Amino acid sequence: xxxxxxxxxxxPAQPWTELGPDAxxxxxGTNLVDLMKCGVAAPGRLVDIGRLPLADxxxxxxxxxxxxxALVPNSDxxxxxxxxxxxxxxxxxxxxxxxxxxxxxxxxxGNLMQRTRCGYFRDLAMPCNKxxxxxxxxxxxxxxxxxxxxxxxxxxxxxxxxxxxxALLALEARVSIDGPNGPRAEPIEAFHLPPGETPExxxxxxxxxLITAVEVxxxxxxxxxxxxxVRERASFAFAMCSAAVALEVREGTVRAxxxxxxxVATTPWRAYAAEAALIxxxxxxxxxxxxxxxxxxxxxxxxxxxxxxxxxxxxxxxALSTLAATDTPATDTPATDTPATxxxxxPGTGEAPRTGEAPGSTEGEHR
Amino acid sequence: xxxxxxxxxxxxxxxxxxxxxxxxxxxxxxxxxxxxxxLMHGGREVTTIEGLGGDPEGDLHPVQQAFVDxxxxxxxxxTxxxxxxxxALLAEGHAGDDDEIREWMSxxxxxxAAYPNIVAAIxxxxxx
Ligand SMILES: Cc1cc2nc3c(=O)[nH]c(=O)nc-3n(C[C@H](O)[C@H](O)[C@H](O)COP(=O)(O)OP(=O)(O)OC[C@H]3O[C@@H](n4cnc5c(N)ncnc54)[C@H](O)[C@@H]3O)c2cc1C
Ligand code: SF4
Ligand code: FES
Ligand code: FES
Numbered sequence: 001x002x003x004x005x006x007x008x009x010x011x012p013a014q015p016w017t018e019l020g021p022d023a024x025x026x027x028x029g030t031n032l033v034d035l036m037k038c039g040v041a042a043p044g045r046l047v048d049i050g051r052l053p054l055a056d057x058x059x060x061x062x063x064x065x066x067x068x069x070a071l072v073p074n075s076d077x078x079x080x081x082x083x084x085x086x087x088x089x090x091x092x093x094x095x096x097x098x099x100x101x102x103x104x105x106x107x108x109x110g111n112l113m114q115r116t117r118c119g120y121f122r123d124l125a126m127p128c129n130k131x132x133x134x135x136x137x138x139x140x141x142x143x144x145x146x147x148x149x150x151x152x153x154x155x156x157x158x159x160x161x162x163x164x165x166x167a168l169l170a171l172e173a174r175v176s177i178d179g180p181n182g183p184r185a186e187p188i189e190a191f192h193l194p195p196g197e198t199p200e201x202x203x204x205x206x207x208x209x210l211i212t213a214v215e216v217x218x219x220x221x222x223x224x225x226x227x228x229x230v231r232e233r234a235s236f237a238f239a240m241c242s243a244a245v246a247l248e249v250r251e252g253t254v255r256a257x258x259x260x261x262x263x264v265a266t267t268p269w270r271a272y273a274a275e276a277a278l279i280x281x282x283x284x285x286x287x288x289x290x291x292x293x294x295x296x297x298x299x300x301x302x303x304x305x306x307x308x309x310x311x312x313x314x315x316x317x318x319a320l321s322t323l324a325a326t327d328t329p330a331t332d333t334p335a336t337d338t339p340a341t342x343x344x345x346x347p348g349t350g351e352a353p354r355t356g357e358a359p360g361s362t363e364g365e366h367r
Numbered sequence: 368x369x370x371x372x373x374x375x376x377x378x379x380x381x382x383x384x385x386x387x388x389x390x391x392x393x394x395x396x397x398x399x400x401x402x403x404x405x406l407m408h409g410g411r412e413v414t415t416i417e418g419l420g421g422d423p424e425g426d427l428h429p430v431q432q433a434f435v436d437x438x439x440x441x442x443x444x445x446t447x448x449x450x451x452x453x454x455a456l457l458a459e460g461h462a463g464d465d466d467e468i469r470e471w472m473s474x475x476x477x478x479x480a481a482y483p484n485i486v487a488a489i490x491x492x493x494x495x
Contacts (some may be wrong), residue, residue, distance in 0.1 A: 006406055029403040034383055054423055075396075099474025101390055101399045101452065242397035252475075 001036050008048040016180050016208035016319060018047045025049050025210065025240035027071060028105035031097075031114040038122050040115075044294070054109075054212055057082075064218045070109030070211040074164065075100065077108060080206045086218045091226035093167035093262075096229040098238050109130070109211035110176070111167055113203065115156035117238055119143065129155045130199040137199075140302070146240065149299040149308045156199030157302065159263055160192060163240050166262035167227055169270055170244035173216045179209030188214070192267040221246040221256055226317035226326070230311060239263030241311035243295075243319040248285060253280045254287070259295060259316060264308050271295040274316055283324045285317075292317035368415060369402065376447040378415035379474075387475035390448040391415050399453035399474070416447035419454065430454050431491045436489035441479035453489045462493035468487045 006324050009015050013024065022044035038043050054069040057080055066087065068077060077083060077092035095102035097104060120126040122139040127136035131141055139157055140149055147157045176185045205211070216222070225246035231237035242262035248255045257278040261269040274295035281287050292313035299309045370445050380388030382401050389401040392414040410479070418481040419428040429437065452475045456462060457479045461471035468486050477485065 006404070008409075023488070029407065030384055030399070033402045033404065037382065050407055083490070098384075099387065099399075100455070100471055101387060101397045101474045102384055103403070104396045105398050106401055235470055 001039075001265070002042040002044070003047045003179065004043055004047065007045070007091075008051060009049045010223035011053070015047050017050050017051065018076075019208050020045055021259055022206070024048055026106040027066045027110040027316040028073070030102050030106050031110060031338045035115060035122070039124050040122055045187075049210065050107075053127055058217075058325065066216045066218055068108055068214045068216065070213055073104055074098070074106040074111060075110070078103065082218075085223075087171060087216060087222045087225065089170060089222070089227045089246060090164070090216070093163040093229075093242075093244060094225060096242070097163040102160070105221070108214060110292065111162055112168075112188075112211060112214075113163055113205075114134045118147065118158035119162045121158060130158060130195070130202075133198070133200050144302050145307075146263075146268045147302065147305050149301045149305055149312075150192045150261070150269050151267055153199070153266075154193045155196070156195035156266065158177075158195070158199070158266060159264075160202075160265065160267050162228070162268065163229060163239060163242060163262055165192065165268040166223075166242060166260045168216065169212060169223050170225065170246055170258040170260040171216050171219075171266040172258070173214050175211055176215065177209050178187075178211040178212045179204060179206065182210075183204075183212075185215075188268070189270060195266050221248050221258060224248065224326075225258075226323040228315055228322065230315055241308060242316045243312075243315045245316070245319045245323050247278075247320065247323055249324070251285050252282055254281060254283050257291075259320075261312060261316075263293065264299075264312055275298040278320075279332075283320075285321060288317040288320040288324070289313075291320060304350060314320060316367045368405070368413075374415045374417050377451075378444055378447060380445070380448075381476050385476070386445070386448075387452060388445050388448040390451040392451060392455060392476065395455075395458065396413070397452050414451075416451060420451070428454070430457070430488070432483070433488040433492040437484045437491060438481075439484040439488040440477075445475060446476045446481075449477065451484055453485075453492065456489065457493055462489055465490070 007018050009018055024043040025046050027050055028045045046072045051098050054068045055071040058067045061286050074094050078091045084091045119126045126138040129137050148159045174185050174187045175188050175191045177231055192202055227244050229239045229242035244260045246258040257275040259271040260276045261271055274291040275292040278287055279289045295316045296309050296312050301309055368377055377391050377400055378388035380386035384399045384402045389399055390397050391400045393408055394411050415491055430450050456471045465486050468489050
């Protein structure tokens with residue numbers, strides 16, 4: 001590891017004044033330290049933002065918005081009572097990510113900024129456009145079973161690894177940013193950039209800019225939401241495919257739907273076509289299957305990752321049917337046409353959010 | 368911790384956050400110590416397996432004792448991390464049933480696959 005200098009400002013919250021051209025922020029360190037060890041990141045200076053006053057979770061009752069400070073640990077956010085009750089998809093997505101030890105270190109801002117897990121990105125001996133622009137992409141013809149089928153370009157097919165970001169996308173969260181050029185905010189959908197011609201640029205942040213908070217509207221949709229993650233083992237693995245889903249059903253008709261995908265796209269991916277396939281119709285098994293089909297719209301599989309297209313279909317359909325089978329808000333009436341039944345709940349696997357226990361604490365989806 | 372302080376309880380397993388052998392508590396919360404710099408935790412209390420039982424000549428911590436009683440290890444390399452994680456798991460209240468224990472211990476790998484006995488030890492330490 002290259003040697004570096006270290007500074008830890010506590011106040012004022014203007015850490016960019018500490019940042020030179022060669023410096024990087026560090027929060028929990030769970031991604032950056034890893035990348036420093038394998039040589040992908042080699043900052044000359046670390047600015048530790050970990051003690052800045054950006055670690056609060058506040059409910060704005062006037063606008064029904066949850067404002068989450070960028071330094072809130074993933075574990076604390078997942079366990080927050082308001083998140084568990086009113087934004088279950090967020091809690092579930094967080095608890096489906098990494099391990100308890102990592103979630104205690106990992107912060108909200110760091111999670112959104114984490115780099116891809118593409119093996120070639122981490123291997124300095126291999127060409128990788130994301131790591132070294134214009135060096136080529138070893139994954140195109142190489143090992144790409146786990147790579148993206150949506151949002152890819154001829155330059156990069158790496159997936160975005162975050163679970164949290166997928167849930168935030170489904171919830172239409174906004175990212176608050178501050179930096180040398182003053183504060184700004186934008187929808188999370190705009191924050192992560194598709195690879196296109198410049199896969200080395202992953203977000204809209206410019207050097208010195210800092211995520212300060214994320215704002216999440218607390219809606220009826222958000223309260224009726226779910227996260228399903230399919231991995232190569234039962235826990236502690238990145239997603240092969242995941243879906244964050246939310247439904248608003250009234251009088252047997254889907255009034256609103258949100259579907260976002262993880263593990264299959266180069267950015268957290270909003271499946272608008274799948275949402276459109278549901279709205280105005282009944283929340284039926286058939287409709288959920290059609291939504292699953294629609295979610296694959298635009299998918300371009302490579303030689304070895306065609307299974308992801310089928311996974312998208314099934315994960316979306318199953319996430320929706322599981323959600324539809326859970327308690328719906330009191331205003332809802334049951335679906336009329338072929339009611340969806342969802343997957344049977346095996347004892348102790350926590351399919352439905354249970355009170356008094358962390359949602360998603362045991363996924364058990366594919367044991 | 369290992370080389371400067373001589374505390375060799377926390378192990379360097381993967382060095383990538385993937386195995387949990389390096390697990391320690393910082394202000395009572397479990398973390399993977401391999402992915403964070405000591406400097407970042409100035410002023411905080413770090414507990415390694417060495418500090419768990421209190422007096423080094425005294426009794427084992429109840430979770431340590433439960434691991435011995437249930438033969439919850441073979442080579443022992445992962446064990447300090449397993450025990451630190453288990454102590455935190457109990458404090459967090461995640462020992463409800465076997466599935467819950469497995470999920471909340473998923474950050475600790477055991478290459479000897481002592482998993483059934485690890486779950487049994489934690490169950491016993493939880494008083495179930
Ligand atoms: C073994 C392992 C398994 C994992 N599994 C999953 C998983 O299943 N799902 C998942 O979603 N994640 C997973 N992760 C990733 C983990 O969630 C991230 O590493 C973590 O969220 C990063 O947060 P951090 O605070 O540690 O970031 P750091 O490592 O401190 O920082 C990461 C990057 O973000 C930048 N940064 C940090 N904070 C800010 C900010 N406020 N503003 C601007 N830039 C900032 C840093 O400069 C750095 O470039 C896993 C990680 C590991 C090691
Ligand atoms: S897929 Fe992207 S990250 Fe992976 S080798 Fe190609 S350019 Fe690099
Ligand atoms: S050595 Fe830290 S998790 Fe493996
Ligand atoms: S006892 Fe050998 S690795 Fe766990």
